[in-house]
Amino acid sequence: MPRVLVDAAAVPADRGALTRYVHGLVAGLHRAGADLAVVCQRAEADLYRRLAPSAEVIPGPVSLTNRAARLAWEQTGLPLLARRAGAGVIHAPYYSIPLGSGLPTVVTVHDVTWFTEPDQRSPRASFFRSATRTAVRHARRVIVPSKATRDELVRVLAADPTRIDVAYHGVDLAQFHPPSEEEVRRASTRCGLHGRPYVAFLGALDPRKNVPNLIRGFAAAVKTLENPPALVIGGGVHQYDVDAACREVEATVKVVRPGYLGASDLPGFLGGALVVAFPSRGEGFGLPVLEAMACGAPVLTTHRTSLPEVGGDAVAYTEPDADSIAAALGQLLASPGRREQLRTAGLARAREFTWAASAEAHLSSYQRAIE
Template sequence: MPRVLVDAAAVPADRGALTRYVDGLVAALHRVGADIAVACQRADAERYRRLAPSATVIPGPVSITNRAARLAWEQSSLPLLARQAGADVIHAPYYSIPLGSGVPTVVTVHDATWFAEADQHGPRASFFRSATRTAVRRAKRVIVPSKATRDELVRVLSADPTSIDVAYHGVDLALFHPPSEDEIRRAALRLGLHGQPYVAFLGNLDPRKNVPNLIRGFASAVKTLDKPPALVIGGGVHENDVDAACREVEATVRVIRPGYLHGPDLPGFLGGALVVAFPSRGEGFGLPVLEAMACGAPVLTTHRTSLPEVGGDAVAYTEPDADSIAGALGQLLASAERRRQLQEAGLARAREFTWDASAEAHLSSYQRAME
């Protein structure tokens, strides 16, 4: 079995999707007996020691909390750490790779919509397009979280499909689980709902997440209801027209924007919703859909890119325009039985995605990189 250095230094402080990927993978690699070292930011060192007691944890310098400094460290110092740790393979889990490591490198490319949907990403897209091109060309193996992402890399970059390995993400069932009544009550209290039912969205608010159309579709779906639910939009803020969409809706339509939600609140928030709506225009995987299903929430998403691979027959689908969202959401709000069916199907579907299975797929990729 190869000794692998996992570069976790890019993990941000907001504990978002990248964090859940690296944390879930590192813990699962430990469980399946992999020989790993983890390079990380100093603030994360103790967490990785807890997640993977058998791993060698290597804290980087304080300066790598700065993105530019981290990228420079990745090129200059990470290869040296790999040699010192006796690594056979470096795994770069976030697009960019060290170019002169002398050690086979495996890279995770999470998303290829940077190319076809560049206008939906904003100024970050140019960096990720460049990093992806370089990684696909220079890495020994490329790991992607879905067949849709693999196919898109082949289409837009003429990538060799035989060098790309699909490893689906898992879901942490200790964090994402059907909530207790107390967890639902606590989440609702913190959101100021006071017993009002709600539709939930969770994710960042960049343009491809399609939140403005969700707001417009929601407003149309509930406008004739005597006691309409609220729409709660949880997640960080990026440049977009979410504010403008909120101003468009009538005063009787309640839209709550609590910002970032902490991990312990997520089961109650997701599992307590009438519907979790995630009408994204495109995803590399769609972790919010999987996590909502694991919390027992009925999910509404789109047919775009990887989302049907995650949701299968266990979620409801809509086109991303506001009118379609209004129609699909209205049907779900009107049918408690349909929501119950989706809850049961979603829970069963979520159990199929485990981090241990993902870790085994990663180990196979590492082995191929050595060969």
């Protein structure tokens, strides 16, 4: 296969699951023996050299940390760089693509919630809707992380299903693993819990993540417990609806918001939780669910979009409204046996999703684009 150029410069370093997708994919492509070039932000060049020692790692211009400058460079500088690097195909892993490169281009569309979620009205949402429409129309192949996302692309944008390839994400079992007692203790201290039991959420605070209903449902689920656990909302920044939901609950309900958690904290944080609750209204894949299962956490999520493809029979499900979350969460908190069953099933399920398999699916998509 000709050389593949992955435009990792499009991915901000602090974008959580998106960053882990690109890192896992690049490492998987390297292990699969792909002839690989990676263009990235200058500050991340050494990281990509460690992830893919055989790849040609090309630091982009300093200006790429600015979105407007990066998008302009994507249309002009990236095609020139790709040709100079001898690339036969370009992979754009984050919605937008170069339109005049003259090379086959593959794009990853992670989800279509920018179109389907009623709360997505910001200028950022307008950009992603426009970029997605353009990419779906002009890319040779479109990679999506689930069958649900493929079906939504066809339904919402009338995309051609014969040009869409499904490539599930993987999970890095070296990073996401059942934690040691020391890892659990460190994460508990980092969150200010000092050993107190807790229910965990990890992710951005976008409206579709449904965190306000999780807070309300959690408060209802624990209100009669003598020694209730805390709810820890990891990741994200302050968001108005979440702040308002926190003010609604009684002062006796402990909601902890530690902010961004480093990679080394995640196994202890996820694996040390009584339950990891992820009641999202819609996901392209749902990487936090997979990573929580890999850490040995019992997971509660919803039946929406891709989440059943990831969780299968190894997670518990709820509807996304607060009352349903309260009922489902209450049942899990009252049943250590059920939590242990989910813990065991989740570990087995997580092993089915590998970056090696994801890399092979990507390589097949690149080959189709070239052909």
